[in-house]
Amino acid sequence: MRVSSTAHWLILAGSIAGVILLVELARRMLVRAGRKWDLARHLVERCTWPMFAVAATLTFSLGFIPSMLGISREELAVGAMIERVVEVASIAALTWLIIQASYAFTDLVMDRLVQVEGERNRRARRILTQIGLVRRVATAAVIIIAFGVMLFSFPQVRALGAGLLASAGIAGAIIGIAAQPTLGNMVAGLQLAFSDALRLDDVVVVEEEWGRIEELTLTYVVLRLWDERRLVLPVSYFTQNPFENWTRHGSRVVAAVYLRVDWAVPVDKLREELYRFIQDSPLWDQKDWTLQVTDVLPNGLVELRGLMSAADSASAWDLKCDVREHLVTYIRENYPDALPRFRIETPESRAGVPWRNGGRG
Structure with a gap:
C-alpha cells in the first residue's frame, strides 16, 4: 500500500507540474x-496568476x-x-479567473473609449462609466454565487438548507432594513450612470468646489478638485442635492x-483690446466673445463683463485669468483715470466751496 501511495503522490505531483508548464507556455505565447x-x-496582465491557481487546484x-x-479512519478523515x-x-x-477574464475583455473596450476625442468623447465617457459600474455589479454577483456554491459543497450546510429557506423571508426583511443606506447608494449609482447625469471625467461644482469626476x-464618488485634493461623497448625494455639471x-x-x-473707462477701446488679445491666445476656441457694461454699482463704479469661450473648463479658467491680468495692466498703463475710485460729497463740495486744507478757507 505504501508503494502505491507513493506512486499516486508522484503521479499527482507530475500532473500538477505538467499543467503549470502548459499554462506557462500558453502565457508566453500570449505575451508574444x-x-x-x-x-x-490584457489577458496576460489580468489572468496569469488566476490561471496558475486554477490549474494547480483543479x-x-x-x-x-x-x-x-x-486507510485508517483518522487518515481517511484528514484526507476527506x-x-x-x-x-x-x-x-x-x-x-477569480472568471472575474479577471471579464475585466480583461472590458479593459480592451475601455482602452479604446479613453482614446475617443472630440464630439464623440461625451458618449464615450458615458459608456465608460456604465461599463465600470456594470462590471462591479457582475463581480459582486459572481462572488455571491461562488460563496453559495462553496457553502453548499458541505453536506452539513445542504442539510440546513430547508430550514434556512423557511426563515429566508424574515431574514431578508431584517437584512433589507439594515442595508437600506447601502442599497440606496447602489441604486443611486446605477441611476446616475444610466441616466447620463454623471460620467467619468465630467467637470462639476459641488459644495462650491470645482473638480472632475475621478x-x-x-x-x-471621488471628485478630484482643482488643487489635487479629493472630495469623496456618497452616490446618493448627487440624487438628493443640486450640483453643477x-x-x-x-x-x-x-x-x-x-x-x-x-x-471714465473707454469701453470701445477696452473691447477692441480684448478682441486683439484673445485672437492671439491659443486658449480661445475662436467662437464666442463679448465685452458689455452689465451694471452700475451703488458705490459709483461701472461693472464690465467680458465673455470668452474655450474648449474645456481647464482652458476657460486659464483664459479667464490671462484676460483679467491683461486688462488690468492695460487700464493701469493706458487709462489711469479709469481706475476704481470712490467719491465723497461733503457740505462744502455741495455748496461749491473749493477743497483746501480740509475744506477751510
Whole structure:
C-alpha cells in the first residue's frame, strides 16, 4: 500500500507540474501575441496568476483521493478534509479567473473609449462609466454565487438548507432594513450612470468646489478638485442635492471676467483690446466673445463683463485669468483715470466751496 501511495503522490505531483508548464507556455505565447493583439496583453496582465491557481487546484482536486494518506479512519478523515478544502480553493480560484477574464475583455473596450476625442468623447465617457459600474455589479454577483456554491459543497450546510429557506423571508426583511443606506447608494449609482447625469471625467461644482469626476462606484464618488485634493461623497448625494455639471452636453465652456472701474473707462477701446488679445491666445476656441457694461454699482463704479469661450473648463479658467491680468495692466498703463475710485460729497463740495486744507478757507 505504501508503494502505491507513493506512486499516486508522484503521479499527482507530475500532473500538477505538467499543467503549470502548459499554462506557462500558453502565457508566453500570449505575451508574444500581445505585441500586436491588445486582448492577449490584457489577458496576460489580468489572468496569469488566476490561471496558475486554477490549474494547480483543479489538478490536485481531480487527482487526490483520501486513501493516499492511508486507510485508517483518522487518515481517511484528514484526507476527506483536505479534499474538501481543495474543492473550495478550486471554486475560489475559478471565480477569480472568471472575474479577471471579464475585466480583461472590458479593459480592451475601455482602452479604446479613453482614446475617443472630440464630439464623440461625451458618449464615450458615458459608456465608460456604465461599463465600470456594470462590471462591479457582475463581480459582486459572481462572488455571491461562488460563496453559495462553496457553502453548499458541505453536506452539513445542504442539510440546513430547508430550514434556512423557511426563515429566508424574515431574514431578508431584517437584512433589507439594515442595508437600506447601502442599497440606496447602489441604486443611486446605477441611476446616475444610466441616466447620463454623471460620467467619468465630467467637470462639476459641488459644495462650491470645482473638480472632475475621478471615480464613480456603486457607493461613492471621488471628485478630484482643482488643487489635487479629493472630495469623496456618497452616490446618493448627487440624487438628493443640486450640483453643477459643466460638461453635461459638451466640454465647451464660456468664461466670464468682471471688472469694476470708473465711469471714465473707454469701453470701445477696452473691447477692441480684448478682441486683439484673445485672437492671439491659443486658449480661445475662436467662437464666442463679448465685452458689455452689465451694471452700475451703488458705490459709483461701472461693472464690465467680458465673455470668452474655450474648449474645456481647464482652458476657460486659464483664459479667464490671462484676460483679467491683461486688462488690468492695460487700464493701469493706458487709462489711469479709469481706475476704481470712490467719491465723497461733503457740505462744502455741495455748496461749491473749493477743497483746501480740509475744506477751510
